[in-house]
Amino acid sequence: MPQPNQAALDFLLSRSSRPAKTLKTPVPTRDQLLPILTAAARVPDHGKLVPWRFVVLERAALLRLADLVRRLGPGLGIDPEKVEKSALNFGGSHLAVAVVFVPRDSEKVPEVEQLLSAGAACFSLLNAALASGWGANWITGWPSHDEGFCREGFGLAAGEKVAGIIHIGTETSVPPERPRPDVAEITTWMTE
Structure with missing residues (x-):
């Protein structure tokens, strides 16, 4: 029988994202963020291509991005409410990390596997911050x-493309548990 890491399993069974608009200061310092980024980099990466990188967005950068959203959105025909919602996602945040998908030329590793690795880096970053x-x-x-x-x-x-933006801060409220998928309904057991 394998020895389970019960604390890690309990964390994964109960983990829950926090709404970005409820995240306030303080935020992790650079020294506190480094282990989170290090954990995020420990994801499946077939071929050791590192098809992603991190862009840490501090407060001034987030405010600049909020202004950029408001400047570019109307010219792109984006609904004004969506423009403002996106601007507030940046402007209301105090720290975020963009995970950038960086596809690499590879005969062995298709781009979709590299993209999945970037998505895994996003999820690992999210979980490392929560943990x-x-x-x-x-x-x-x-x-x-x-x-x-x-x-x-x-x-x-x-x-290059943005795979995800992970907002990190001090949570000010715990959201109610949301419905989760019924594992029995989404699982097929193949015995042959």
Whole structure:
């Protein structure tokens, strides 16, 4: 019988993101953030390609991104309410980490596997922040998928994309438990 890490399993069975708008100061210092980033980098990465990187967004950068959302959104035809909601996601935050998908040329590792690794880095970053006692939330939204916004806002190179933005801070309220999938309904057991 394997020896379970019951504390880790209990954490995973009870983990829950915190709404970004409820995350306030204090936020992790650089020294406190480094172990979280280190944990996030320990994800499956077939071929050891490291098809992702981190962009730490401190308060001034987040305010700049909120302004950029308000400047670019109308010209892209984005509904004004969506523009303001996205601007508040940035402007209301005090620390966030963008996980940038960086596809690598590889004959052995298809791009979809590299993208999944970047998604795993997002989830690992989220969980590491939560496990460290911080509140955290993974948000994307239209700015994260707009090439012009990402190039100007995050300094992304051609071919890079934002996989996710993890907001981290001190939680001010614990959200109620939300319904979770019924595992029996989404699981198929193949015996042959």
